[in-house]
Amino acid sequence: MRIEDALRLAQEAELDLVEVAAQARPPVCKLMDYGKFKYESAQKARESRRNQQLTTIKEQKLRPKIDKHDYETKRGHVRRFLEGGNKVKVTIMFRGREQSRPELGFRLLTRLAEDVADLGVVEATPKQDGRNMTMVIAPNKKPPTRARVATPESEHAEAENADVQGADAQQA
Numbered sequence: 001m002r003i004e005d006a007l008r009l010a011q012e013a014e015l016d017l018v019e020v021a022a023q024a025r026p027p028v029c030k031l032m033d034y035g036k037f038k039y040e041s042a043q044k045a046r047e048s049r050r051n052q053q054l055t056t057i058k059e060q061k062l063r064p065k066i067d068k069h070d071y072e073t074k075r076g077h078v079r080r081f082l083e084g085g086n087k088v089k090v091t092i093m094f095r096g097r098e099q100s101r102p103e104l105g106f107r108l109l110t111r112l113a114e115d116v117a118d119l120g121v122v123e124a125t126p127k128q129d130g131r132n133m134t135m136v137i138a139p140n141k142k143p144p145t146r147a148r149v150a151t152p153e154s155e156h157a158e159a160e161n162a163d164v165q166g167a168d169a170q171q172a
């Protein structure tokens with residue numbers, strides 16, 4: 001179709017003639033309301049940005065000769081980061097003669113990975129980088145839902161709330 005004919009058709013339909021594929025032979029054009037097209041494409045872009053999930057990398061540093069309680073504290077931090085949907089970079093720092101025993105750090109990292117396996121997966125396996133050994137743990141796609149544990153206090157409070165609501169309904 002000639003350009004003049006396409007422009008005449010666009011004016012008659014009160015639409016715009018928009019070139020879709022300029023590199024094609026012959027070039028491809030389309031009749032559309034260009035303002036509406038730009039608005040809808042901006043809405044789609046905004047929606048895709050809203051649905052985009054931003055993950056940050058949190059870092060947790062350990063030493064090979066870490067005590068049991070300190071390890072449990074650091075493991076708790078890693079669990080909290082993974083529950084929040086963040087990736088965790090675990091770094092073991094070697095000093096002095098510790099550098100000659102990298103297997104201690106490797107064992108510690110694999111133990112940590114096993115301890116948090118329910119919340120995340122190892123994205124980057126442990127590897128030595130100079131004085132440090134690092135590993136990256138990424139959160140699972142869908143975090144497991146926590147089952148609510150009923151305690152005697154919470155059951156008592158719920159029973160009182162039900163009694164109060166029942167009394168309010170009777171008074172009304």
